[in-house]
Amino acid sequence: MKRLSLNVVLGGAIIGTVVVGAVLGAVWTPYDPLKIDFVGRLAPPGASHWLGTDEFGRDVLSRLMAAAATSMLISLSTVAAAGLLGTAVGLVSGYLRGWTDRILMAFNDALLAFPAILLALGLLTVAGANSYGIIVALGLAYTPSVARIVRGTVLSLREREFVEASRVMGNSELYTVLRHILPNCVGPMIVLATSMFGWVLLAESALSFLGLGVPPPAPTWGNMLAASRPFIAQAVWLAIFPGFCISLTLLGINLLGDALRDRLDPRMRGAS
Amino acid sequence: MTDIVSSGALLDVEALSLSVAATGTEVVRGVSFAVAPGEIVGIVGESGSGKTLAVRSIMALQPPAIRRTAGTIRFEGRDLAGLSAKELRDLRGGRIGMVFQEPMTSLNPSMTIGRQLEEGLAVHQRTLSADGRRALVLDMLRRVGIADPDGALAAYPHQFSGGMRQRIMLASVMLLQPALLIADEPTTALDAVVQRDVLELMVGLTRAHGTAVLMISHDLSMVARYTDRIIVMRRGEIVEQGRSDELLRAPQHPYTRALLSAMPRRLPARPIPPAATPIIEVRDLVVEYGGRRGLFRKEAGKRALHGLSLSIMPREVVALVGGSGSGKTTLGRAIAGLLPSSGGTIRYAGRPIGAGGPGWAVYRRNCQMVFQDPYSSLDPRMTIGALVGEALRTVPAMGRGEKADRVAEVLSEVGLAGPFADRYPHELSGGQRQRVAIARAVVRRPAFVIADEPVSALDVTVRAQVLELFADLQARHGFSCLFISHDLGVVEQIADRVVVMQDGRIVEQGDRDTVFDHPSHAYTRRLLSAIPALAPTGEGGVRLKWRFDDVAPEPVPS
Numbered sequence A: 001m002k003r004l005s006l007n008v009v010l011g012g013a014i015i016g017t018v019v020v021g022a023v024l025g026a027v028w029t030p031y032d033p034l035k036i037d038f039v040g041r042l043a044p045p046g047a048s049h050w051l052g053t054d055e056f057g058r059d060v061l062s063r064l065m066a067a068a069a070t071s072m073l074i075s076l077s078t079v080a081a082a083g084l085l086g087t088a089v090g091l092v093s094g095y096l097r098g099w100t101d102r103i104l105m106a107f108n109d110a111l112l113a114f115p116a117i118l119l120a121l122g123l124l125t126v127a128g129a130n131s132y133g134i135i136v137a138l139g140l141a142y143t144p145s146v147a148r149i150v151r152g153t154v155l156s157l158r159e160r161e162f163v164e165a166s167r168v169m170g171n172s173e174l175y176t177v178l179r180h181i182l183p184n185c186v187g188p189m190i191v192l193a194t195s196m197f198g199w200v201l202l203a204e205s206a207l208s209f210l211g212l213g214v215p216p217p218a219p220t221w222g223n224m225l226a227a228s229r230p231f232i233a234q235a236v237w238l239a240i241f242p243g244f245c246i247s248l249t250l251l252g253i254n255l256l257g258d259a260l261r262d263r264l265d266p267r268m269r270g271a272s
Numbered sequence B: 001m002t003d004i005v006s007s008g009a010l011l012d013v014e015a016l017s018l019s020v021a022a023t024g025t026e027v028v029r030g031v032s033f034a035v036a037p038g039e040i041v042g043i044v045g046e047s048g049s050g051k052t053l054a055v056r057s058i059m060a061l062q063p064p065a066i067r068r069t070a071g072t073i074r075f076e077g078r079d080l081a082g083l084s085a086k087e088l089r090d091l092r093g094g095r096i097g098m099v100f101q102e103p104m105t106s107l108n109p110s111m112t113i114g115r116q117l118e119e120g121l122a123v124h125q126r127t128l129s130a131d132g133r134r135a136l137v138l139d140m141l142r143r144v145g146i147a148d149p150d151g152a153l154a155a156y157p158h159q160f161s162g163g164m165r166q167r168i169m170l171a172s173v174m175l176l177q178p179a180l181l182i183a184d185e186p187t188t189a190l191d192a193v194v195q196r197d198v199l200e201l202m203v204g205l206t207r208a209h210g211t212a213v214l215m216i217s218h219d220l221s222m223v224a225r226y227t228d229r230i231i232v233m234r235r236g237e238i239v240e241q242g243r244s245d246e247l248l249r250a251p252q253h254p255y256t257r258a259l260l261s262a263m264p265r266r267l268p269a270r271p272i273p274p275a276a277t278p279i280i281e282v283r284d285l286v287v288e289y290g291g292r293r294g295l296f297r298k299e300a301g302k303r304a305l306h307g308l309s310l311s312i313m314p315r316e317v318v319a320l321v322g323g324s325g326s327g328k329t330t331l332g333r334a335i336a337g338l339l340p341s342s343g344g345t346i347r348y349a350g351r352p353i354g355a356g357g358p359g360w361a362v363y364r365r366n367c368q369m370v371f372q373d374p375y376s377s378l379d380p381r382m383t384i385g386a387l388v389g390e391a392l393r394t395v396p397a398m399g400r401g402e403k404a405d406r407v408a409e410v411l412s413e414v415g416l417a418g419p420f421a422d423r424y425p426h427e428l429s430g431g432q433r434q435r436v437a438i439a440r441a442v443v444r445r446p447a448f449v450i451a452d453e454p455v456s457a458l459d460v461t462v463r464a465q466v467l468e469l470f471a472d473l474q475a476r477h478g479f480s481c482l483f484i485s486h487d488l489g490v491v492e493q494i495a496d497r498v499v500v501m502q503d504g505r506i507v508e509q510g511d512r513d514t515v516f517d518h519p520s521h522a523y524t525r526r527l528l529s530a531i532p533a534l535a536p537t538g539e540g541g542v543r544l545k546w547r548f549d550d551v552a553p554e555p556v557p558s
Helices: A001-029 A060-096 A098-115 A115-126 A131-158 A161-168 A174-207 A219-227 A237-264 B002-006 B051-059 B085-094 B115-126 B130-143 B149-153 B162-174 B193-208 B220-226 B244-249 B254-260 B330-334 B360-366 B384-390 B399-413 B416-420 B428-442 B462-477 B490-492 B512-517 B520-531
Strands: B011-020 B028-037 B040-044 B066-075 B096-099 B180-184 B214-216 B228-233 B236-244 B280-289 B302-311 B319-323 B343-348 B365-371 B446-453 B480-485 B499-501 B505-509 B533-536 B540-546
Touching: A001 A060, A001 A237, A060 A098, A060 A131, A060 A174, A060 A219, A060 A237, A098 A131, A098 B254, A115 A131, A115 A174, A131 A174, A131 B028, A131 B228, A161 A174, A161 B365, A174 A219, A174 A237, A219 A237, A237 B302, B011 B051, B028 B066, B028 B236, B040 B051, B040 B220, B051 B066, B051 B085, B051 B096, B051 B214, B051 B244, B085 B096, B096 B162, B115 B149, B115 B162, B115 B180, B115 B512, B130 B149, B130 B162, B149 B505, B162 B193, B180 B193, B193 B214, B193 B220, B193 B416, B193 B520, B220 B228, B220 B533, B220 B540, B228 B244, B228 B254, B236 B244, B236 B254, B244 B540, B254 B462, B280 B330, B302 B330, B302 B343, B302 B480, B302 B505, B319 B330, B319 B490, B343 B360, B365 B428, B384 B399, B384 B416, B384 B428, B399 B416, B399 B428, B428 B446, B428 B462, B462 B490, B480 B490, B490 B512, B499 B512, B499 B520, B505 B512, B505 B520
Parallel strands: B040 B214, B040 B228, B096 B180, B180 B214, B319 B480, B319 B499, B365 B446, B446 B480
Antiparallel strands: B011 B028, B011 B066, B228 B236, B280 B302, B280 B343, B499 B505, B533 B540
């Protein structure tokens, strides 16, 4: 019980801070995140600019706050989209088996064979490089791995006797899947979703790097990190602070994810 | 007994205590016993009695979380605590061999039998040449009854049945001619007939080599048949030990008596009221498993049931017995509608049923099932109340309050009244879980229940209680039952009629007393020879009578 509450407290504190920062950043920032000031460019962290300024003299703290909302939105939507679609495909494929399974999985494996980032690149050129395009592209790119994992879990669950017991009771197939199989997939799904959250944050920065992320000057943690590369020797804070934000958010999400998984699993509830 | 301990004992365990290192909980307390050279000793106890831990610590193979807190273990006069890791390794395999419970997993699936058997010889007898090793392996495989030893050398474990694998496992251990063989539930995973063959082989082989055997089991009668001495353990302590026949005839400790009285025994035959139509009538049922069908090939299907006919009268308990692979579970699942049949008819109360047909919904409501494994048949994410209540979900014309009342009523009938309704399956013991599974099956007041090995996963004393509950519910609600089991002892206690299956065919059926006392088929006699009949003695114990003891063991399939 003690470890569980520690996870909740720590993860909650971190995510709470990030969320407050994001909400605040949407209405107020210390400086205008887009205001260019060539006189004060690459200023180190100090009294007036707490986290310094970037190559265009923009305030880093303001940009981080403004970016928080965009980055969180992109990551959450992407994970949700990939999670929903992948779970649906995995459930259908794993439960029905046979030809449905083979066709779906052949398609799925073909997609898995491409690196997710390459897939996203291709999709982005079709969908257009903006936040929605990124969500659609990354969401589709990560769907196959979710589908694979859910299918595997379903395959083992459907052989369990409680699924058979449900059929003997006269429950419909759909009811059996929703009532008995889906809830038992939640554990692996949460683990996957929390790690996927991190992949998406990083993939977004990689896309920015390739010029297909959220277009500048709008800030995201990813494109800030990407833009800091040429100045890493002169202005190391440009890379450190966005990187720190990404890592901290990941830590928070993982802690909360673990706590959520344990909370949803009756076997873990009340265990020491 | 003291004379064995003092003089020349092969193994001498004294005041052994084991604890869980993290919490300090004692799991084995002050256990002392000795094994003389060539002696066969059985350790009997239920799950959690510490029997496996105590014996594994002899080879220092207890899990790392378990610490030895007190006591000494002497093997051939040497204290095992003082041995180096190297000396221990020489002991393991070389002087002490071990046969594990699960033949399906105790052989490495990616190594040939030949290489696995040679492995031990290569480690422990370095002077032996490759040809010498091969000759020894071939000889030993022949002695454990492998029909084609040369072929077996190049074969992989999956090509053998469970019984054959256990023979191979035994061969690999006996190759090194250990002084002590530890057998941890060596035949629990095997069916009765195969169990007897393997045990007889084990006893014969060890007697020939003068190897002592320490056999762990939960099955008192089986141990009594093959051992010289029995040690009874309970909750980490030895409650009684003594010569096998004496211990059985006049047990001293109440727990030993409880174990003995929990052994299934025959009850007087019940009158079954005559009825015009059977509740279930199966005629010429054929089930085929479809072969794999790919794009370019079509493999032939395997016929699991060859045209079976069977009928079950109202209020009757019909037991379906047979070894593993006999098709008894397939038959149960086909009758339950979980498997499509490829031929024949199943009638419920005189009307044919088929998935989606007019009689189907009625049949589905009236035919329920209890599964074998209580750990897998309950959804871990639902409370007990929800699990039992779910069975009422599709019952039309039953109000919410009515359903709740029925659930509470049934839960109290199975002895899980009150707070249990809000608990989750993982908070319950195996026996309690099986009570939940039974409650779920009877909550609709079905006319017919299929019970697929409902007690085979349970401990002896728990099994007796669950059987009693089941019989009690059956008498009260009067449902008919198809009771599938490989355990003839259980069947003898609960069945009105017995149907014996072998290789997808019914070889014999009749009322219980006739089948048990005057079996007409050779296979039935072989099944019966594996279980004892109990005759109570005046001293609170029992005498075991082995039936048809002269029956030849099953011929080894080539």
